[in-house]
Structure formats: structure tokens, C-alpha cells
Amino acid sequence: MRACPALFISAPASHQGKTTVTAALARHHARLGRRVCVFKTGPDFLDPMILERASGSPVYSLHLWMVGVEACRALLAEAARDADLILIEGVMGLFDGTPSSADLAATFGVPVLAVIGAHGMAQTFGALAFGLARYRPDVPFHGVLANRVASARHAQMLSEAIPEGLRYCGHLSNADAIALPDRHLGLTQAAEIADLDARLERAADAIGETALRDLPPAVQFEEEAPARPPRLLEGVHIAVARDAAFSFIYPANVDLLQAMGARISTFSPLADEPVPDHSDALYLPGGYPELHAATLANNARTAASIGVHVESGRAVVAECGGMLYLLDSLTTVDGTRHAMLGVLPGDAAMQPRLARLAMQRIDTSHGIATGHTFHYSTMTTPMQPHLAATHATTGAPGEALYRHGRVAATYMHTYWPSNPAATAALFRGEPL
The missing domain is CATH 3.40.50.300 (P-loop containing nucleotide triphosphate hydrolases)
Structure with missing residues (x-):
């Protein structure tokens, strides 16, 4: 004690x-x-x-x-x-x-x-x-x-x-x-x-x-030693978008990636910075892309580097706002439509009221991963869910996890330490 x-x-x-x-x-x-x-x-x-x-x-x-x-x-x-x-x-x-x-x-x-x-x-x-x-x-x-x-x-x-x-x-x-x-x-x-x-x-x-x-x-x-995750991402270089538009990141998630052997580099899409060289995987977290949609739409250097990353078959993990950035378009509350990256087919629109708020779980081949969802946007897409989350307590249907090539995208913010093996699979571009 x-x-x-x-x-x-x-x-x-x-x-x-x-x-x-x-x-x-x-x-x-x-x-x-x-x-x-x-x-x-x-x-x-x-x-x-x-x-x-x-x-x-x-x-x-x-x-x-x-x-x-x-x-x-x-x-x-x-x-x-x-x-x-x-x-x-x-x-x-x-x-x-x-x-x-x-x-x-x-x-x-x-x-x-x-x-x-x-x-x-x-x-x-x-x-x-x-x-x-x-x-x-x-x-x-x-x-x-x-x-x-x-x-x-x-x-x-x-x-x-x-x-x-x-x-x-x-x-x-x-x-x-x-x-x-x-x-x-x-x-x-x-x-x-x-x-x-x-x-x-x-x-x-x-x-x-x-x-x-x-x-x-x-x-x-009580004294409790933290669990040591397996080194499932040894030598993997992960680029993380991090700025005012992409900032919803649990410190524990980054700690986990590093504990599993990953090397982390950050870049700013708002500053039109490219994905860092020699990145094996890309993480686009949630945040406020809707507040910076015009800037993101005009930042061609970042867009081109993400395009090269995707076309080369390297893994992408996108959550909530990061997923919206990958779509064809994002329409803000005032009705202005902004072209996004077009990596994923679909369009999103911001709503004046909360669209979904809930604790969620997703069942993967590696076991259960926990997290939550909280967003004011809605999305239309022809993509079919690879997996679907469920509400933590009611079991009601939750957010979809989409796979498009080696891109994994979802509205769900996952707490990665709840399932290190599933997290490693995401960043290796493997199905869950």
C-alpha cells in the first residue's frame, strides 16, 4: 500500500x-x-x-x-x-x-x-x-x-x-x-x-x-504493477496528425504504441505539413476538422502526401474527425460544402444537435476493445461495415468500423490499451 x-x-x-x-x-x-x-x-x-x-x-x-x-x-x-x-x-x-x-x-x-x-x-x-x-x-x-x-x-x-x-x-x-x-x-x-x-x-x-x-x-x-504489452509493433513507424483540427488523443493510446515498439512522429495537416517520410502507418485522430474545413481543403501538400501513403498500401487508422477528413466532402453547419481528401467514398454533414453519445465496445478476432462515440456529424457512404460496435450497457447497435483497402475508419474513439493485439492489427493494416 x-x-x-x-x-x-x-x-x-x-x-x-x-x-x-x-x-x-x-x-x-x-x-x-x-x-x-x-x-x-x-x-x-x-x-x-x-x-x-x-x-x-x-x-x-x-x-x-x-x-x-x-x-x-x-x-x-x-x-x-x-x-x-x-x-x-x-x-x-x-x-x-x-x-x-x-x-x-x-x-x-x-x-x-x-x-x-x-x-x-x-x-x-x-x-x-x-x-x-x-x-x-x-x-x-x-x-x-x-x-x-x-x-x-x-x-x-x-x-x-x-x-x-x-x-x-x-x-x-x-x-x-x-x-x-x-x-x-x-x-x-x-x-x-x-x-x-x-x-x-x-x-x-x-x-x-x-x-x-x-x-x-x-x-x-494498493500497489499494482502495470501490464507490459507484447512488442507487436517493433520497428513500426507511425505518423500521427496532431494540431487544432486533430487533437483528440488519449495519452495512454500513444504510450501503448510506444510500449509495443512503435516509433511516433507527428505532423500538422493545418500547417500543410506532409506525412513524415518512411512512415509505415498513419493515424488521423478526431478533433475539429469542421472548424478548419476550408484550410484543410486547400492544403495540397498534406493531401498529396496522404494520397501517396494510401496508394502505396500502407495502413491508415482514422477516428471520427480523422475519418471525415478522408471522405469526399464535409458540409459545415452553415451549409458550405468543402472538398476533403476523397480517400473514402462518402460525405459528412455537421448537425446543430448531438448525433450520438455513448460508451461502446467492439468485438474483434482478438477480443473486445472498449471506447466511446461523441459527434455532431452524420455520414452517408456506400461502404459496408467490416465490424460494428455495440452500446456498452444496452447492446444496441453502435458505430461501424469500415475497411477500404488498408484504411480502417470509424466514428468510435477506441481506448487502445483495452486490447493491444487488436490495436497492433489496426496499425499493421490487418482485418480485425
Whole structure:
């Protein structure tokens, strides 16, 4: 067993300020010289970008189903060996989902800080805090923090509403100066927020005025050695598209490729950079191609290099936005049609509303791989699915995995450590 101070930041719902508070805590303790390790519950690419900037370290996913209990235990054990503080940001509300943030907190004994957006409420704040703290006795509870508080009088009313026996940790104001901007898939990417560090500094200053300024109690984490994957990609050179249009990448996925022996190079389609020379495989991750469709359509150098890569029979793995880039066209919400690469037959169109959001699994000849889907686009294509994913809990039909030559493409964002053998097959261009 190894002890490390740890706190699980959750809320009664989404949009309460979990990421702002987690980032504020990370920056506050990091600037005191502490080594802060931050995790995000479940599938997410945007919040971890903010949290990485706040803490100075990569942010990994924890999820009892997608990542797995033993893998979560190993990640926490590794963090406890090196960190002075572990922070885990939850997803949605504390008890939402199967498994939920509460399930994760209870499994590893990490006490929960409930962040409650207090705008538009007073004494009801106490009832909400009481319900979160007492709904499940097996979930350890640290305290409650009020967010978006309008005034000193408002803060006083909130603190007075807390029932005896619950810890009130203080409040943050409703100042726009610390709020994090968002767009249709969630928070704006860290690299696109010009004053992000200034916002993080102000948020850390605010946290420093609360009871959360000090380290939380230590939690005992079981020692667990991480699994060593087989070297199935020894000597394989993988080119990874990485920029503001293609940025939805789990750090654990890249770690896996390297642990299996792959060499990674990155390039930017937005900067019209070519696929790196002598690449054996190409990875086009998800992101925001729709926000940069005109630029991507005009960047002929990147397009030509991807064409050469495909025509030479080398493997391509494309997820969500990366798949859209390979299609004939992408139509943005304003109705503008942009020509894409034409590697895959089909057309995509952005929608004003969410098209699909779900945890998914896909059954391959190498076993089950886990992941999720989250997109605002729809796609029409004559391609027939090579495999089809299913919903994690209901078994309902999920996203298709298409194969076109040695190109594998899908809307599903796969958590590759859930199945290293299937991942290696993808990057070797083999059927699953």
C-alpha cells in the first residue's frame, strides 16, 4: 500500500464548474512546488487539455468499464509513487452513468468534493449538499464547494444552509475572469484560449482563499504493477496528425504504441505539413476538422502526401474527425460544402444537435476493445461495415468500423490499451 493525498472532484450535474475547480486546485498546489497528478473520469479529450496545462503533467483517463478496474488501480498506484497530490475530475453528476463517478470514488476510497453551481439558489444549496453526501454511504465525502457565488451575502447564506456534520469548503465567485469557454463538443481546446494561464492563476488565487488551500487527507492505494504489452509493433513507424483540427488523443493510446515498439512522429495537416517520410502507418485522430474545413481543403501538400501513403498500401487508422477528413466532402453547419481528401467514398454533414453519445465496445478476432462515440456529424457512404460496435450497457447497435483497402475508419474513439493485439492489427493494416 502507498499513501498519497487525493481528492475526487464531482458535482450534481454537468456545467457546475468541475474542470475550473480541478484546474484551480492543480495550479494552486503546483505553484507551491507540489507534484500534482490529475485524472479525468471517463472518455474526454478537452478537459484533460486544460488540466494538463494547470498541472504540468499529462492527464490520463480512469473508468471502471472503459479502462478497467485493474488498469485504473495500476494508474493510481503509479501516481501515488511519484505525486504529492492526486486529483480526479468526475464526469456529469456524481451518480450518473453505469459505472458512475461515485462507483470509481468508492472503489478506490477517494473522498469526494462536491462542486455545486449556486447561482439561482440559497437554502436549497444545503439540501443538495446533504443529498450528495448521504445518498450512498459507501462513497467517502470530503465536503462541498459553492461555485458562481454572487456576493459575500450570498456566500453567507449558502454556508449557513449546510447541515451539521457536512464540511463547507468555501466558494468561488461567478466572475467571468476564471470561467472556461466552451463550444459544441465541450470546453474550448487549451491551445485556443489566449489567456488560459491568466485564468488559471486567478482561479488558483481564489482556491487559495478557501479551505481547499491545504492538502486533503492521504488515501491508501494498493500497489499494482502495470501490464507490459507484447512488442507487436517493433520497428513500426507511425505518423500521427496532431494540431487544432486533430487533437483528440488519449495519452495512454500513444504510450501503448510506444510500449509495443512503435516509433511516433507527428505532423500538422493545418500547417500543410506532409506525412513524415518512411512512415509505415498513419493515424488521423478526431478533433475539429469542421472548424478548419476550408484550410484543410486547400492544403495540397498534406493531401498529396496522404494520397501517396494510401496508394502505396500502407495502413491508415482514422477516428471520427480523422475519418471525415478522408471522405469526399464535409458540409459545415452553415451549409458550405468543402472538398476533403476523397480517400473514402462518402460525405459528412455537421448537425446543430448531438448525433450520438455513448460508451461502446467492439468485438474483434482478438477480443473486445472498449471506447466511446461523441459527434455532431452524420455520414452517408456506400461502404459496408467490416465490424460494428455495440452500446456498452444496452447492446444496441453502435458505430461501424469500415475497411477500404488498408484504411480502417470509424466514428468510435477506441481506448487502445483495452486490447493491444487488436490495436497492433489496426496499425499493421490487418482485418480485425
